[in-house]
Amino acid sequence: xxxxxxxxxxxxxxxxxxxxxxxxxxxxxxxxxxxxxxxxxxxxxxxxxxxxxxxxxxxxxxxxxxxxxxxxxxxxxxxxxxxxxxxxxxxxxxxxxxxxxxxxxxxxxxxxxxxxxxxxxxxxxxxxxxxxxxxxxxxxxxxxxxxxxxxxxxxxxxxxxxxxxxxxxxxxxxxxxxxxxxxxxxxxxxxxxxxxxxxxxxxxxxxxxxxxxxxxxxxxxxxxxxxxxxxxxxxxxxxxxxxxxxxxxxxxxxxxxxxxxxxxxxxxxxxxxxxxxxxxxxxxxxxxxxxxxxxxxxxxxxxxxxxxxxxxxxxxxxxxxxxxxxxxxxxxxxxxxxxxxxxxxxxxxxxxxxxxxxxxxxxxxxxxxxxxxxxxxxxxxxxxxxxxxxxxxxxxxxxxxxxxxxxxxxxxxxxxxxxxxxxxxxxxxxxxxxxxxxxxxxxxxxxxxxxxxxxxxxxxxxxxxxxxxxxxxxxxxxxxxxxxxxxxxxxxxxxxxxxxxxxxxxxxxxxxxxxxxxxxxxxxxxxxxx
Numbered sequence: 233x234x235x236x237x238x239x240x241x242x243x244x245x246x247x248x249x250x251x252x253x254x255x256x257x258x259x260x261x262x263x264x265x266x267x268x269x270x271x272x273x274x275x276x277x278x279x280x281x282x283x284x285x286x287x288x289x290x291x292x293x294x295x296x297x298x299x300x301x302x303x304x305x306x307x308x309x310x311x312x313x314x315x316x317x318x319x320x321x322x323x324x325x326x327x328x329x330x331x332x333x334x335x336x337x338x339x340x341x342x343x344x345x346x347x348x349x350x351x352x353x354x355x356x357x358x359x360x361x362x363x364x365x366x367x368x369x370x371x372x373x374x375x376x377x378x379x380x381x382x383x384x385x386x387x388x389x390x391x392x393x394x395x396x397x398x399x400x401x402x403x404x405x406x407x408x409x410x411x412x413x414x415x416x417x418x419x420x421x422x423x424x425x426x427x428x429x430x431x432x433x434x435x436x437x438x439x440x441x442x443x444x445x446x447x448x449x450x451x452x453x454x455x456x457x458x459x460x461x462x463x464x465x466x467x468x469x470x471x472x473x474x475x476x477x478x479x480x481x482x483x484x485x486x487x488x489x490x491x492x493x494x495x496x497x498x499x500x501x502x503x504x505x506x507x508x509x510x511x512x513x514x515x516x517x518x519x520x521x522x523x524x525x526x527x528x529x530x531x532x533x534x535x536x537x538x539x540x541x542x543x544x545x546x547x548x549x550x551x552x553x554x555x556x557x558x559x560x561x562x563x564x565x566x567x568x569x570x571x572x573x574x575x576x577x578x579x580x581x582x583x584x585x586x587x588x589x590x591x592x593x594x595x596x597x598x599x600x601x602x603x604x605x606x607x608x609x610x611x612x613x614x615x616x617x618x619x620x621x622x623x624x625x626x627x628x629x630x631x632x633x634x635x636x637x638x639x640x641x642x643x644x645x646x647x648x649x650x651x652x653x654x655x656x657x658x659x660x661x662x663x664x665x666x667x668x669x670x671x672x673x674x675x676x677x678x679x680x681x682x683x684x685x686x687x688x689x690x691x692x693x694x695x696x697x698x699x700x701x702x703x704x705x706x707x708x709x710x711x712x713x714x715x716x717x718x719x720x721x722x723x724x725x726x727x728x729x730x731x732x733x734x735x736x737x738x739x740x741x742x743x744x745x746x747x748x749x750x751x752x753x754x755x756x757x758x759x760x761x762x
């Protein structure tokens with residue numbers, strides 16, 4: 233078969249011209265590296281992508297979070313491989329696949345081994361994929377994915393926290409060492425995850441750190457984040473989302489390039505950081521090669537605690553619950569084929585994991601699905617935003633040492649954020665001597681005494697959903713993080729209608745994205761749909 237290839241990130245390895253490699257922090261391959269040896273590949277830990285191109289076969293290898301996606305297509309006479317999805321789609325004139333398009337309308341992304349395009353696929357996280365250049369046959373081998381083990385270590389909370397501290401030290405120290413003299417940028421929120429990152433940086437007196445927070449001027453998260461940085465002795469800046477400035481920047485043709493790149497051929501682009509990153513570059517506060525440390529984590533991917541109250545849970549109920557958590561966009565288009573696509577793959581995943589209805593198996597499968605889908609496709613894919621602006625990135629709490637500790641701990645220590653949250657708040661208080669204040673989201677704009685009364689009354693008379701949607705609609709129409717600045721051509725009445733029906737800001741974004749009306753210069757779908 234004919235092979236065509238194109239590498240945007242990956243570069244040939246000087247000692248082996250058949251091997252292509254990229255590491256996000258510039259760490260070289262070991263001199264004795266053997267791509268055919270699983271243990272040699274696993275020793276790389278995270279933050280890389282690999283390809284080996286031989287006369288008879290191609291191997292594509294991703295790390296456990298698919299830091300850098302790899303794409304492939306196999307036709308009757310051609311094998312195409314690349315780290316650039318649109319290159320393959322253009323070379324083979326591939327159409328937008330209707331069932332995949334519909335799945336994006338429901339969830340915001342395709343299934344993890346798919347893209348928008350018919351016949352163009354991705355290598356799953358933590359996987360070695362081999363393509364025969366004789367027959368075009370494709371073989372997948374799972375190397376490592378962050379899944380909970382079936383048998384858990386019998387450790388108590390104190391030992392677990394000690395292990396988390398040790399794992400975080402290992403992953404942070406490795407990332408910091410690779411930064412060199414580059415500035416470390418931390419998107420600092422008022423919550424827990426980024427607070428863990430900045431507390432560690434302060435405790436170890438890491439130099440050249442800049443924390444930043446973005447939002448409207450009235451956002452409470454900005455004032456809380458500023459105080460966190462001040463308490464830790466770290467530099468901090470705010471990026472204020474002034475409506476007219478953001479809207480003007482959104483219309484810039486460069487923004488269309490940003491959105492296309494960040495979609496990576498498979499997902500709604502992650503736009504939350506876009507304006508802040510743009511402004512930091514314009515102001516000279518961020519430079520090419522600086523390293524962003526977002527607080528993304530393996531923690532809290534369950535979200536379905538009510539299921540633990542009536543074990544064992546039938547596989548059909550698991551599929552139904554997973555659907556309810558993923559089908560959140562309230563789309564305005566037909567999505568029957570997309571839903572069928574999703575159900576098929578969820579069922580296969582549960583079978584592959586030998587789901588047995590127990591609590592441990594339920595956690596393994598539910599969290600595994602959430603990591604594989606939303607975490608990989610949307611959260612991890614948000615790293616494309618940093619790359620577009622020439623920045624590097626590191627996610628220590630999704631590195632192997634940290635995820636291995638988390639996924640081997642007992643269910644009662646990991647099923648909620650309690651232990652994790654206490655660990656972070658105690659670390660912060662130990663470093664600063666100050667009791668933590670957490671940002672609780674848009675509901676903090678409503679007096680808590682009123683919220684408690686409303687919840688009690690509404691639950692008694694069956695109005696809980698109505699009350700929640702009223703306040704969520706109000707917040708979405710003028711969001712403290714400026715999400716409403718990205719609603720494209722939707723009218724105010726359309727927004728109210730969608731939010732009142734339970735849609736979110738990302739639902740509006742997804743609808744506009746798929747209709748090619750989100751940004752004037754962005755056109756990905758309608759000229760290529762099947």
